Amino acid sequence: MCELLGMSANVPTDICFSLTGFLERGGGCGPHRDGWGIAFYEEGGYREFRDPHPSVHSPIARLIRDYPIKSHVVISHIRQANVGQVRLANTHPFSREMWGRQWCYAHNGQLQGWQDLPLSYYQPIGETDSEHAFCHLLGELRRRFASPPESPRELWDVLHGLCERMRGLGVFNLLLSDGQHLYTYCATKLVHITRRAPFGKAHLSDAELSVDFVEHTTEQDVVSVLATEPLTDNESWHRMVPGELLVWRDGEILARLGAFEG
């Protein structure tokens, strides 16, 4: 299984603390040695870093951990290969431009019959079920909406329907963003925490590192972090419910779409 890490914040925030614990799982204390990647939506644009090597040995991971890139939305992924070789083209996150925005996607899980998911505007570059599912999902949104719908709720409903259909094919835990919203969908496992004033201290589960957020924040900051498993051992994380789609913006939950009735 792969692992996911996401962030949504109302101020440009660096993710160095969470990332330090997360990347430890990439071949350090975890079995996820088949590459890792991270995407940042900064005020000025989008950038991503990907490496097909275990994150604990990656010079790029070291750079990212030490060079605080401040952003509103982050999506990161460490990989344990199931479908597709260990190579750069199969390394998450994946991204495509739609409606003049860069959409970024990372997936945890495995799908059955993914080869039959129809494609339209977007074609996979690598060989993974994950990228195929991403191209399908984005293509379906674009076929449905030639431009962003006036009511975002319409978009969220269609997205939720697509995620639910994907959950029918296997395990589909998802992080997706257009740079403004962070969409998180839970098929089996995804946890989140929102940090705001009064800020406290946190201690990583996977590394000997603590941080006192009071020293790094202002009263107005709202920073939410999502992960496959809790990253700290002294805070309480919320578990998402299978079938649930959360829409985040500026660190807050904008909408919560529940599982379809079965």
Place this chain on the structure above:
Amino acid sequence: MCELLGMSANVPTDICFSLTGFLERGGGCGPHRDGWGIAFYEEGGYREFRDPHPSVHSPIARLIRDYPIKSHVVISHIRQANVGQVRLANTHPFSREMWGRQWCYAHNGQLQGWQDLPLSYYQPIGETDSEHAFCHLLGELRRRFASPPESPRELWDVLHGLCERMRGLGVFNLLLSDGQHLYTYCATKLVHITRRAPFGKAHLSDAELSVDFVEHTTEQDVVSVLATEPLTDNESWHRMVPGELLVWRDGEILARLGAFEG
């Protein structure tokens, strides 16, 4: 004016030597302080690094210079902003997926009336004339060919026609790649050099650095480098002719399409 750097090679090759001279021009000895970027096509896929800060001060530039990424095709760009703010979304290279391949593009020059170039499949994310022209160009190719044409010459002819039309709008020096081919089009200024056995020594024009390629190559290696201006001061570089499109593969020129008759 911005500057371009490209490479096509028949073996995975690092570009550290050329890059050292090139990045010196980014706010060091040159006026190009408005960001820089580089894209690598490695055997396993595509990755790009972009930074809106001057390359001489960029920790990412330092990483790339010191961490030899070996690839067949490289496209790099340092920017002096003309159209569009200094921000990440306006930093070259730009990339989009077409036909299941990642296409990468960097442009040197300025265009008139670029806002009127029609768009179809691809929309710009930033505000530059360069990205708009890229979206136009790729969209036109995709409108013409739903999938890669059987005869690549057909594609090259259409691409050359599009470049020639763009040259009618101003200065359009171009590096473009699908990961296999490197397309280089000259409107005003682009030079190239092909290094092969017997290899010799080279000395950078912009930094006190020499390299003896004999120590880093085998007899079979063919490595071609393209740049806005020669990067070394003891080798002879070839100047491209305005209106000329060169198609490179594995370090060799596959095709040479001359300027349209006026």
